[in-house]
Amino acid sequence: MNVSQTVPPRTKSFLSASRLGSGFGSAIAKLSREPLGMFGFIVLLLLVVIAIFAPLIAPYSPTAQNLSNVLKPPSWTHWAGTDEFGRDILSRLIFGTRITVQTVLAVTVIVGPLGMLIGIVAGFVGGRTDAILMRITDIVLSFPSLILALAFAAALGAGLETAIIAISLTGWPPIARLARAETLIVRNTDYVAAARLYGASPLRLLFRYIAPMCIPSVVVRLTMNMAGIILTAAALGFLGLGAQPPAPEWGAMISSGRKFMLDNWWVAVMPGIAILVTSLAFNLAGDALRDILDPRHARS
């Protein structure tokens, strides 16, 4: 038998240092060549800053009513106009970023680890466990997620928490699939074999050696999915199943502005622009992140 055939092929370098360790500086340099991606990141950064400093930035209170000043069009005193209770729409949008950021963080914290756990266990253990876990993943993936989220929110009662749970319940399968695919590649690499030789326990292998390698692609995928998650959350809010009034949730604001849309367009239009910009930013940032962190799947 030819000896050279038994030498395993080297796994391509995307697993090694070049993917993670190319340095923060070069990532920024790559990003600067992607003006749209840069724009996406800046918007997201702004979103977080606005959410943190909302009380300092907002010119008015988001809930203070002023019935002598209702449904005023955009002007120098109220940049985005006022709503049917005379509340300043811009201030409500600014405080609304808190709900958006909260939703995004909560869904990420639930969906990311859950999807990764299912994916890497399936990929690492293999066999029947893998078959069962992936079957479940495929089934949940084949569900219509918005409809299911609607039904869940209806059963559990409206509210921001239920909306987050409902979205998370159908949000994990793409992450699980991705984590499994990555695990299948990493599992046979030399450094994992070496760790195994040193006597690392399966749990240690999973969490110290395999899971970290899945994180970049999971982050990319989460960022890209976040645009859809924001739209679903806004749709739930629009249908009255998300955060409850008087909370300045963007989808709910559109819903209440709908009643006045023909004469007072700004009440419904302004929150929609906020949703569009945020969702667009996530899409752009996700695309750029993918190109930087995950050259294999780079935009062709």
Place this chain on the structure above:
Amino acid sequence: MKEFTFIELGRRIGQLLLSLFVLLLVTFVIGRVLPTDPVGAIVGELADPATYEAMRQRLGLDLPIYQQFWIYLTSMVQGDLGTAILTGNPVVNDLRAAFPATLELATLAVVLSTVIGVPLGMTAAFFRDSWFDQFARVISLVGHSIPVFWFGIVGLVIFYATLNWVGGPGRIDIYLEGLVEPQTGLLLIDSLLVGDYEVFWNAVSHIILPACILAYSAMAYITRMTRSFTLEQLNQDYVIAARAKGASNWRIVSGHLLPNIAVQLVTVLAIAYGGLLEGAVVTEVVFSWPGIGQYMTNALMIGDMNAVVAATLIIGIIFMVLNFLSDLAYLVLDPRTREVTT
């Protein structure tokens, strides 16, 4: 070869049935287990204990959970989806009445998005990195990011309230309602069948805006996928060979590219169609479109879980069957999946 296909077909059908079973289980949990007090939702908070208990027994909630699930399962399979609180009709009848409106809207949207999205994606791939490609990318990015219910409102404000180019909310103007006897339930087809062009054009003016709005998000997806399929093919030897033979761009597209990406496109279109049925739910609310989506959201508002669960089930089943059919199309249309065996 034949044998393989049959085994594969059986496997896919088994998967579909398993998925449907899980969907039933999930809807059971949503409708019967999650609500904290389904009895109270029906009899009201002030009901005396005897009434409460009677209703509890009538709903079968005193039985063990697995028996409840079995009863649920058998009645669902027999097409008994319960009674709607809002209308007092069997939910099945309500859904049957509402379905054609959703079907009409989603189908028109999928046709529009395909007719525009496929050529757009192919052209973008052909002129990769050109201004047109960038333009197509922006169009599809915005389509992925836009909240469809908001876009619908903006559309109504511009094209209905301001320009008055299209009909407003609803399927048809009120004074024309009920003039055409429903045969298929699809208003556009029914009115053509009896030759009532006034109704037809009025219905067109009402459906065109929601259909375009709905089509846009699907088009974004179709464009992006078509572009990447086409790019994949453009690098293949056979395209280069055809080019070398002097085939025109049009010849390459119609004779070589389209047949080769057709199978992948069918899958994408099936997924897009399923997505449209889902997107129709919020769009219907904005346009007061009397379809399943509006029915479901009305039921949500009053906590009518029978109707909510049934609508979820129906849309879920259609969604899954579409997925299944597109898988099947792959098996039938793609010669490669057939030749591997024997």
